[in-house]
Amino acid sequence: MFSNCFMLALTLFWSCKSSSNVAPTENQKDDDPATVVVATVSDLVAEETNKKNELRLSWINPPGTVSVALSYTEEGTDTEHIVTPHIRVDGASRSSYVLKLPRYATYKVTAIAMDNYGRKSEAHTITATPAEENSYEVIENKLPIADPYVLYHGGKYYAYGTRVNGFEVYMSEDLKHWRRSEHLALSPENSWGDRWFWAPEVYYVESKNRFYMFYSVDEHICVATSSRPEGPFIQQEKKPIVTEKAIDTHFYMDEDGTPYLYYVRFTGGNVIWVAEMNDDLISIKPETLTECIRAQDAWERKQGTIAEGPSVLKRGDTYYLMYSANHFESKDYAVGYATATSPKGPWKKYEGNPVLRRDMPAADGLVGTGHGAPFVTANGSFRYIYHAHANENNVQPRTSFINQMDFSAEGIIRIFGDAIHPVVVK
Structure with missing residues (x-):
């Protein structure tokens, strides 16, 4: 009787110990034959996407x-x-x-598999290099709009x-490639x-949860709204x-809520000119x-008596009004504030x-630079988008470019750096 009971207990002991459903104890060592080995992931592949560094x-x-x-x-x-x-x-x-x-x-990219008990496989490592530049099918080697405006x-x-x-x-995610x-x-x-x-200029008005487009049509100013940009x-x-x-409309909501x-x-x-708006x-x-700005200075009157394309922003206690002057067909169309x-x-x-x-480094040979707008990027820095003539001899079709913009310690606006030459992609 004792012998039969002993053999039954021994059988149950080894049966339980060899079960793959039991997590290993802290006392088990790596060379213990009962330790469950988690298999390594296989066929690990890394491929470029159409975006850089991905x-x-x-x-x-x-x-x-x-x-x-x-x-x-x-x-x-x-x-x-x-x-x-934990990628499930x-x-x-x-x-x-x-x-x-x-x-x-x-x-070097490493993948490690894990089972339900937290047991890990050996690391599987490969070497890979992402694309250096975004890969897009360019369908137009320019952003073919004039009087441009950017909303982020x-x-x-x-x-x-x-x-x-x-x-x-x-639409764009990087300011270079636009769909x-x-x-x-x-x-x-x-x-x-x-x-x-x-x-056209588009603004999101949070208090109304609507997007407002201000624009000119048939030499009159209008506004339209939408729930989407x-x-x-x-x-x-x-x-x-x-x-x-x-x-040439421009909307500005002051800090006190006055539009x-x-x-x-x-x-x-x-x-x-400027006027207060009603709450509607x-x-x-x-x-x-x-009245705000009229063309009076020599640089503003090389062709026509024109001040246009206003944009307003505030830094500290100072309001800035950026504008363009001269006729848009002039090679000397330019931006001041x-x-x-x-x-x-x-x-x-x-x-x-x-x-x-056109005679400044930021223009980099472009002529007829103007009627633009400042905007804030994803990282909080400023950029300035503007249009320029097709080339030295032709005004049309005007196309848009983007430069860096900042404020000096003295509060002076600077437009600088190499221009981004946007393209339209599929």
């Missing part, structure tokens, strides 16, 4: 794998970067992951400008007027904001109309104007 990883999961840990080390360094400790496999035989790397270099919203850049009846919208929307942001049938659609924008009441002829509309009136040439943001308070302590002025022009013109 790799698409794929691999085959061994049986029993519940997650995979990924890491990378730049060649020539000893610092290992853990991408994520959920029974899939093959998995993939898009690895975003900090810069262009060659990397939701992690994406949106560009609008003068080109067709109505307004197109272009044209299949649909117009504003179609003529959704607007008052049917010709001369010029200089790409549109469609619709003018709810099809009439101009003011009855007189006017162009202002800057635009060009034909009062002795092209002259920039589709009408102004005519009694607040105030003025400052004030109030959104309504009085404005004092910068003595060093212009800050962008």
